[in-house]
Amino acid sequence: MSGPVYQYRFMIGFVSTTEPAPDATPVPTADVDRSDPEYRAWLKEAVRKVRAESGRSADTHLLAFPLPEHWGIDLYLKDESTHPTGSLKHRLARSLFLYGLCNGWIRPGRPVIEASSGSTAVSEAYFAKLIGVPFIAVMPRTTSTEKTRLIEFHGGRCHLVDDPRTVYEVSAALAAETGGHFLDQFTYAERATDWRGNNNIAESTFHQLRAERFPEPAWIVATAGTGGTSATFARYVHYMQYDTRVCVPDPENSCFFDGWTRGDPDATSDAASRIEGIGRPRMEPSFVPAAVDRMMKVPDAASVAAVRALEAAMGRKAGGSTGTGLWSALRIVAEMRAEGRTGSVVTLLCDPGDRYLDKYYSDGWLAAQGLDIAPYTRTLDRFLATGEWRE
Template structure:
C-alpha cells in the first residue's frame, strides 16, 4: 500500500499536488558533473615545492609552492574547482546554467576551463586593465569577457548579468573562504605540510600569501589552528589595496576605491571572504618591490612568475631578515601564484613599468644585498 506522504504515490491526503524542484535527470546531470570535476583533479599531480637557494650557514630554508603548473596555470585553479563543486553540491549549478563571475583575470581563466568541461556558458566581468594574455586565455577556454572601466563596478555588473541571463553568479569574493574544506581533503595547506614531511624543518616558521579573495589565507590560517601547528601566517598586500588598512583599523568595509596594479591579490575593498582573525602578520608591499622581487626570482632560479608572487617574496625577505637578526633557524613557505607569461606586456615590460612611475632598481638592490651579506636595508620610508 502506498502511503499518502510517499512522493511516488498519488499525493498528500488532502489532495494537494506534490511540488518537485528536481527530478532524476537533473540529479543525474549533477552527479556526472561532479564526477568530471573530481576526475580532473585526479588527473593532475600535486604542485611542486621548489627550494630557493639561501646561504647554507643561515640555517633557513625557503620553499616556493609552484601553483603555476595547474592545468590553467595559477593558484586559482584550486579555487575554481572548489567553487564549481560548491555550486553543484548546493544545487545552484544545473544543466544549462550560465556561469557568471567578477574577476581580475586568473579566477576567470580557471572557471572558463571548468565551465567548458561541463558544457556550460561562461561570462566574466573584468576590469578593462586586465592583461591581454589573461583575456586571451579566458576566450581560449570558451569564455566571454564583459568589461568595466572601474573595478568596483565588477560586483554589481556581475549580479546584473546573472539576473539578466538567469545564470549563477559564482561570487568568488564571498564564497572563497567557505567553498574549500580547510580541515584537509588535499587543500593547499595539507599539501604543503605533506610535502615538507622529510625536510629538516617540516613545520615552517612562516607561510606567506597574498589576500586576493581571502580564500587561501582563510584556508591556511584555519588549518594551522585546527592542526595545532606553531606556524604563523603572514599576508602581504600591495599598494592601493584595502586589506592591510582594513586589517589595521578593524574596518570590515574598508575601501580604497582604487584599482591595484598587482593583479590577483590587491582589491579596492575588503572582500567578504577575508578572515582577518586567522592572520598573525600583515605586510604592506610597494608595487615596485613586487616587480623587483618577481624579476629577481626569474634571474636567480629561471622560474617565471607574476607580480603577486613578487609581493609574496618581498614579504618573505622581510621575515627571513627578521629570523637572521633573531638568530632563528627554520623554514619559510610561499607561493608562486601564476606564471610570468601572462605579464609580458606589463611587469616584464620596462616601458610599462616606467609608465606606471615605478622604479624597481633600489628594491632589487636591497634583495641582492640581503642575500650577499645578510643586511636588510629596504628603501624608505
C-alpha cells in the same frame, strides 16, 4: 626609498563578514525540478567530471629558493603555476564549481558568471567547458590581454568594465538577466574550500615538508585577493595545532592592510591594484582577518623587483602577486637571520610570468606607472649576497 610597513595585531573583536548580503545569496529558481531524473543525472555527471579532474591532477611542486645553507633558514615556493590552467586559482575554481553544483545553483544550459581580475576566470572557464555550461567573466578593462585570450581559449566570454569597483554589481546583474549563477569568489572562496584537509593547499604543503630539516614552517606567506588561501592556511594551522604563523602581504591600492590594522570591516580603496590577482577596493567577505597573525604593506615596485630577482635566482618568471609574497618572505628571512633564529618559510608561486610580459617585465610599463624598482633591486641583491637587509 620608502619601505613597506609591517604590522602585527591581534584582531580581538574584529569579525569579518563571512555571510553574504541577503541579495547576494543565490536563490533557487522554479525553472529546474531538482527531483527530475534528467536533472539529477546531469548533476551527478557534472560532479563526477569535476572530481575526476582533481584525480588526474598531480600535486604541485614545492621549490627551494637558493639561500646559503649556513643561514639555517630554508625558503620554499609552492608552485601553483603547474595546475592545468596555470595558477593557484585552479584549486579555487574547482571548489567553487563543486560548491555551486552541490548547492543546486549551477544548472544545465545556464551561464556561470564571475567577477575576476583574470586568473580565477581562466580556471573557471576551464571548468565551465568541462561540464558544458556557458561562462562569462566580468573583469577590469586593464586585465592583461593574455588572460583575456586564455579565457576565450577555454570557451568563456569576457565582459570588460572601466571601473573595477563595479565588477560585483555587473556580475549580479548579468546573472539576473540570463538566469545564470554568479559564482562570487569574493564571498564564497573561504567556505567552498575544506580547510580541515581533503588535499587543500595547506595540507599539501605540510605533507611535502615532512622530510625537510624544518618540517613545521615558522611562517607561511600568502597574498590575498579573495582571502580564501590565507584563510585556508590559517585555519588549517590552528586546526592542526601548529606553531606556524601566517603573514598576508598587501599591495598598494588595496584596503586589506588598513582594514586589518584599524579593525575596520568597512575599509575601502579608491584605486585599483596594479598587482593583478591580489589587493581589493573593499574588505571582501572571504578575507578572514582574525585568523592571520601579521600583514605587510608592500610597494608595487618591490613586488616587481622581487619577481625579477626570482627569475635571476631560479630562472622562473612569475606574476606580480608572487613578487609581493616573495618580497615579504625574504624580509621575514632577514628578520629571522638578524635574530639568530632558524627554521623555514613558505610562500607561493601563484601564476606564470608569461601572462604579464607587457607589465611586470616591461620597462616601458614601469615608466608609464611611475615605478622605480632600482632601490628595491639593490636591497634584494645586497641581502642575497651578504645576508644584510637595508632599505
